[in-house]
Amino acid sequence: MSDLYFNGKLGFKIDKEKGEKYLRLAAENGYEDAITLCKKNKINFINKHNYFKNFEVALGFHNSRTVNNRQEVEKINCKLFDKLYKKKYYELDSSGQVAYWIGKYFIKGYGTDKKPTKDDINNYKVLLKLAVDKNLPNAQHDYAVLFFTNGSKEECFKYLIKAKDQNYLPSIYLLGKLYYDEGKYLLKKASKLGNKEATELWSKINNIH
Numbered sequence: 001m002s003d004l005y006f007n008g009k010l011g012f013k014i015d016k017e018k019g020e021k022y023l024r025l026a027a028e029n030g031y032e033d034a035i036t037l038c039k040k041n042k043i044n045f046i047n048k049h050n051y052f053k054n055f056e057v058a059l060g061f062h063n064s065r066t067v068n069n070r071q072e073v074e075k076i077n078c079k080l081f082d083k084l085y086k087k088k089y090y091e092l093d094s095s096g097q098v099a100y101w102i103g104k105y106f107i108k109g110y111g112t113d114k115k116p117t118k119d120d121i122n123n124y125k126v127l128l129k130l131a132v133d134k135n136l137p138n139a140q141h142d143y144a145v146l147f148f149t150n151g152s153k154e155e156c157f158k159y160l161i162k163a164k165d166q167n168y169l170p171s172i173y174l175l176g177k178l179y180y181d182e183g184k185y186l187l188k189k190a191s192k193l194g195n196k197e198a199t200e201l202w203s204k205i206n207n208i209h
Contacts, residue, residue: 028087046080051089054080055098062101062110071111078111090127096134100142103127132159137168144171 020043026034027045038045046054058077065073081102084090090099107124109116116124125146131139144159157178163171191199 046083046087046089048089048092051084051087052093052098055084055093055101059097059101074105074111076111078105081105085123090130094134096131096136096139099127099134100131100136100139103131135162135166137163137166137171140166141168141171141174144174 020041023034023038023041023043024045027038027043028047030047035045035047037043044054058080061073062077084098085102090102093099103124103126105111106120106127107116109120128139128143128146132143140159140163144156144163147153147155147159157175160171160175160178164175
């Protein structure tokens with residue numbers, strides 16, 4: 001059917017847009033003749049073999065976007081990431097990057113004027129945790145920030161340290177800031193838990209004799 005629209009065979013009226021639509025659909029579902037024709041006519045399609053290459057191209061555009069093309073790039077990427085999400089291609093990616101960036105688009109509202117819904121937020125958390133479990137440092141950092149926002153400092157430090165161990169600079173900076181700003185809080189807590197060294201140092205800081 002797609003070939004009939006695309007090449008006008010058997011008297012079908014040529015409709016390039018409709019032909020490309022069906023060819024792309026067939027190619028993305030693994031039909032070899034459609035894949036061959038798409039490649040021949042330079043029709044872009046996404047399948048399990050090329051999804052990561054398309055993702056990398058989209059990420060490159062995202063990272064190099066400007067004030068002038070920001071909205072256009074984000075809208076195009078949003079469509080791609082939505083397709084990657086629905087096809088669950090993020091599950092095939094061992095690096096965690098695909099899951100992380102799909103989630104990022106959910107929570108930041110890239111490519112749309114709408115605020116993130118509850119479903120968007122929940123999807124973001126699920127995808128973020130998947131990327132965390134694949135040991136992606138920027139995901140671990142963002143996951144730590146979630147815990148910090150929710151008041152769970154222990155979990156926050158746990159994931160910041162995981163990211164720090166991979167030399168992720170934002171986590172190294174945030175750890176330094178937290179230790180610097182909240183050192184007294186952590187020291188007091190350690191003292192209350194019975195740590196002798198912490199108790200002695202806490203006493204000195206507060207001039208308790």
